Amino acid sequence: MDLLAQLRAGLPDEAILTDPDVTGAYARDMAGFCDAGSPVAVVLPRTVEEVQHVMRTATALRVPVVPQGARTGLSGAANATDGCLVLSLVKMDRILEINPVDRTAVVEPGVINATLSRAVNEHGLYYPPDPSSWEECSIGGNIGTASGGLCCVKYGVTAEYVLGLDVVLADGRLLTTGRRTAKGVAGYDLTRLFVGSEGTLGVVVRAVLALKPQPPRQLALAAEFPSTAAACEAVCAIMAAGHTPSLLELMDRTCVRAVNDFARMGLPDTTEALLLAAFDTPDPTADLAALGALCTAAGATEVVPADTEAESEMLLQARRVTLHALERIRSATMIDDVCVPRSQLAAMLDGTAAIAEKYDLTIGVCAHAGDGNTHPTVCFDPADADESRRARASFDEIMALGLELGGTITGEHGVGVLKKEWLARELGPVGLELQRSIKQVFDPLGLLNPGKLF
Amino acid sequence: MDLLAQLRAGLPDEAILTDPDVTGAYARDMAGFCDAGSPVAVVLPRTVEEVQHVMRTATALRVPVVPQGARTGLSGAANATDGCLVLSLVKMDRILEINPVDRTAVVEPGVINATLSRAVNEHGLYYPPDPSSWEECSIGGNIGTASGGLCCVKYGVTAEYVLGLDVVLADGRLLTTGRRTAKGVAGYDLTRLFVGSEGTLGVVVRAVLALKPQPPRQLALAAEFPSTAAACEAVCAIMAAGHTPSLLELMDRTCVRAVNDFARMGLPDTTEALLLAAFDTPDPTADLAALGALCTAAGATEVVPADTEAESEMLLQARRVTLHALERIRSATMIDDVCVPRSQLAAMLDGTAAIAEKYDLTIGVCAHAGDGNTHPTVCFDPADADESRRARASFDEIMALGLELGGTITGEHGVGVLKKEWLARELGPVGLELQRSIKQVFDPLGLLNPGKLF
Incomplete structure (x- = not known):
């Protein structure tokens, strides 16, 4: 096959997986209610040059590419599409530098959040973002979805800790964004454009992260x-x-x-x-x-x-x-991620309880209350068609309520495939058009993580 | 004149200035070494709708527009170009909301930084960004240049406090970006794209700002x-x-x-x-x-x-x-704004001293040392052609040194016209091309603040 042959020209054999029993394991993240297709292959590059080779090949052959971290995401953003190439960054997992004076770390995208946290702790430093999957999730995935966690009420989200990026573009060119300095305002903030872009604009292959001193x-x-x-x-x-x-x-x-x-x-x-x-x-x-x-x-x-x-x-x-x-209550859960101004938190919780009652469902709510970020978790049995339908309907109604209260459909989990129909409602037609145009600038052939976000 | 007639259709007479003696006062900001042209008119809208009317008119007649705040900038980003319409936002100066529970303020762009600071203080809140011009500079200008200040070592720059924006686009459409919530990851971060974009992508007409509790x-x-x-x-x-x-x-x-x-x-x-x-x-x-x-x-x-x-x-x-x-030493000063990783601060200061000696100039350096952000200030006499030439050469050499040390040409003052030739050096060809493409998305006719940034 042409694709595999061309990939092999720039990747070691063991970095290319094609056995469907193996590649199937890379088909989806942790999101429920999201379709996933079958990749033609999974590639596991170890260097920036290998990622560039993958993207050049994909562009030459017009093969869609799904960049992927540790697949702990909750929106289906890392799900494979049929015929795609899954580009897993998990083998690029080196911490390249930790600098206590500059309070920066330079890492590859496959570094596990907890690994980085522990490594910087040894230097008296602190990397705050702590999604609940922190023992398994990767920094690249955290950047792709702009992950939050329990720390956010004081320390903010991942976006606040990304100073600069190396990104392999759709055509294989390497882009360096941002800076290694505490401040910098030279040109448009492309770094922030990539944070939360869910692999639709480029492939993050290196990140300069800001660190804090370790608190008590x-x-x-x-x-x-x-x-x-x-x-x-x-x-x-x-x-x-x-x-x-x-x-x-x-x-x-x-x-x-x-x-x-x-x-x-x-x-x-x-x-x-x-x-x-x-x-x-x-x-x-x-x-x-x-x-x-x-x-x-x-x-x-x-x-x-x-x-x-x-x-x-x-x-x-x-x-x-x-x-x-909550996962014990029914065989499946669907976790929502609506964030409202914290003054609207009570209205959000009351409204969610009413929705649970309306649809006769168990919906447990935990919330990063200081951020107004609620995670209503709908418990349901996927084998029960009617309950599944009600679960999906309640999930949507919770997002509608969030928007009504001046909130957002996603505080920290991202849009992926799960919420892409809702993104248009939140952004409005002008915002959506501009976002699509930006996608077009970075990925004119539409090969990067197609069908996600929009 | 067609332009003025059309402007008058949607703006009160007193909002349109055409007397060259008056409009001349709006020709430039505080940057030295920057050219400024003569505007055909200055408009001073008071409402979002008036700004939309201005931009619709400008687009219809292909008239370039220079958005302008309080003109305290140090890079010439607010300087008029010949034949442009200066769009001054200073009359849109209302604080629309201060919410202590959500820790947010909603403001128009012409609000003076110090006015906002004092207003939120009365609610026990704190708006950290404090450029040295804080008594005169406007929030819109702060957003346009992503201003810093003395606070940044602990509290970061303006960008960190902008949650959402209302922006009038080049064609007059209104775009709402971001959120009023503590967190949010719905789509690409257009808010951050506008922060520091120096009026080249759109006209900020409203901002939702994050506030901190007032510290001791x-x-x-x-x-x-x-x-x-x-x-x-x-x-x-x-x-x-x-x-x-x-x-x-x-x-x-x-x-x-x-x-x-x-x-x-x-x-x-x-x-x-x-x-x-x-x-x-x-x-x-x-x-x-x-x-x-x-x-x-x-x-x-x-x-x-x-x-x-x-x-x-x-x-x-x-x-x-x-x-x-420093302004007393010679009749003019030129303040640079190079930011390096703080571990490189000593090298930056030593190098700057060597440059001063090489060019036989007085260059005083103060620095936001905690950020590695130095402000070498070149003192010179503009009437002395040779000294002026040396001043400009030393200024450029300081930027080159900053880049060499892993820094940026601008930590907080922006690019404007002063540093636009240097932006390409910092961004590199791939970054520059993408930035230009983004400009093209938002302003296909190139009417917004032409000749700035690039």
């Missing part, structure tokens, strides 16, 4: 509320008072009960909403006390501050296992 | 060093130790002496470099003590921490008057 270990608190409204009132009061917690998470009743059933964590089963907060400040105990008082004022029935790091970790563990716990 | 008042310290190398060593040690000062500025000997001559501030006239640092943390005295110890270890001959806010302000005042002080 965080100390957490849990607060029980008799209603989600009261919990949201506490969130608003905390933010309006000028607090900057390192984490501010909300779990609704469904999540709390699911976690108890799953892990016997002894959470307060009767609570309507649990708020988890943490500080990584010099005096977290004092800060937690102030925050706890605001919770009490908002109606919290109990406020439990951790005294030790170990206690903190136990509290946070509840949040970390929530998705797994 | 900062407390400052001054440290004298026997060499710039020792001061830079201290900067590296401070950052490597994980400190996050709210300000970390360096003034070289030329700056210190100029300030003393100008303002009789009693700075140590014999010092080779003065470092100013501040903390806005809960315990600034302790943090300053730790930072001071690092200065001493790096060779500081004296370390003077302020005990009070008033003392702090006196120390920082020296930095704030530096440019005015």
Whole structure:
């Protein structure tokens, strides 16, 4: 086959997989409700030059290419299309440099988030973005989807930590964007254009990342509320008072009960909403006390501050296992990712509860409450056609509600194939047209991750 | 005249200026060495619809448009071109909303930076970007040039505070980008594309800005060093130790002496470099003590921490008057804006001193040292042709040095007309081509701020 022969001219044999039993494993990410096709081959380059060879070959033969990281994404952005070449970056996994004076790291895209985090920790540094898949997800994937995590309320999303990129373009040319400096305003910000572009504009092969000094270990608190409204009132009061917690998470009743059933964590089963907060400040105990008082004022029935790091970790563990716990309720879950202005959080939660009732579904909501970023998780049985239909309908209705409340259809998971019909609604016709024109500039043949985003 | 007649159809008479004595005042910003042409008219719209009318008219008649803020820019990006329409946004100066729960402000582009800062302060909030022109410069201009300031070492640049924009496109259509939420990854990041685009892609008519909680008042310290190398060593040690000062500025000997001559501030006239640092943390005295110890270890001959806010302000005042002080040395100054990785700061300062010697010029350097962002300021007499030539040559050589050290030609002032020949060198051919293609997408007729950036 012409494609394989040409690929072999610039790639070692072991970097090209064609056995359908093997390539099938690269067909999809972790998103539900998303179609995936069959790739003709999977390539696993180890160098920038090999990626350039792949893209040159794909352009010459007009073969679509799906760039792929660790496939932990939740929007189908890394799903194969029929006849595509999957370009997996997982073998390009070297940390090339860590510089404590410049507070930068230079990495290849396949580096695992947790690997980088631990490596920079050894230099007293901190790479904040911490998606819940951080033990498995890759930095390249984080850049492709502009991933967030628990840290965002204080430290922001991946986009804030990407200073510069090396990108292989659709035609194989190498583009360097951005800078290695703390500041820089020379020309349009192409770096940010690539962050969150889901592999549709180019293939990130190297990234210069900004690092923070390692903060003190965080100390957490849990607060029980008799209603989600009261919990949201506490969130608003905390933010309006000028607090900057390192984490501010909300779990609704469904999540709390699911976690108890799953892990016997002894959470307060009767609570309507649990708020988890943490500080990584010099005096977290004092800060937690102030925050706890605001919770009490908002109606919290109990406020439990951790005294030790170990206690903190136990509290946070509840949040970390929530998705797994919800997955036990039905055989499948569909996790949404609507972000609203935090002043609209209560309306978003109330509306989501009403949608669950309307469609007779279990929808557990945990939220990065400090960001207004909710993850309503619809539990359903894919074997039940009617329940599946209702699940999909509720999922869409939740996005509509988010837009109505001034929010976005995706706070951190991306658009992929899952939400591409919704992107047009959020962007409007002018925005959509410009976005398509930008795609056209970078990928005139439409070979990079076709059918994603738009 | 057709243009004026058509403009009058959608603008009140007083919003259109045509008297050359008046319009001449709108011809240029604060950059030296930059050509400026004569506008045919200046328009001062007060509404989004009026801006749309201006752009529709300009497109219909193929008249180039120069969007303009408060004209405090330092790269000539707001300079008129012959026959252009100057579109001044200064009358669109309303703060539309300040929301302490969402920590957002919604503003029109003509709002003065200091006006916004004070307004949000009253809500316990903080808008960090603080270019030295903050009392005069406009938010729209700050967005156009992605302005920085003294705050950046801790709080970053303007780009980090722009969540969403309303932009009038070249053809008069209105585009809304971004979001009002803390996070959002729906589609390509067009917001960031506009930040720093210097009016070449569209006209920003509204911005949603992120705010921070107001930090405690900062407390400052001054440290004298026997060499710039020792001061830079201290900067590296401070950052490597994980400190996050709210300000970390360096003034070289030329700056210190100029300030003393100008303002009789009693700075140590014999010092080779003065470092100013501040903390806005809960315990600034302790943090300053730790930072001071690092200065001493790096060779500081004296370390003077302020005990009070008033003392702090006196120390920082020296930095704030530096440019005015340097302007006294010769009749003109040309301020450069090269940013290098902070580990290269000493090399940048040494190299700049060598360039000053080579060209027999006075070049005072102050630097946002924590960012590696130097502002070498070339003092010269424009009436002296030879000195002017040497000034321009030294300015260019400083940029070349910055690029050589892994830096950028502009950390925060922008490209405008001053540095457009240098942009190509920094971006390289692939980057430049893509940037031009993006310009083409937004402004196919090339009417928006022609001759700037590229």
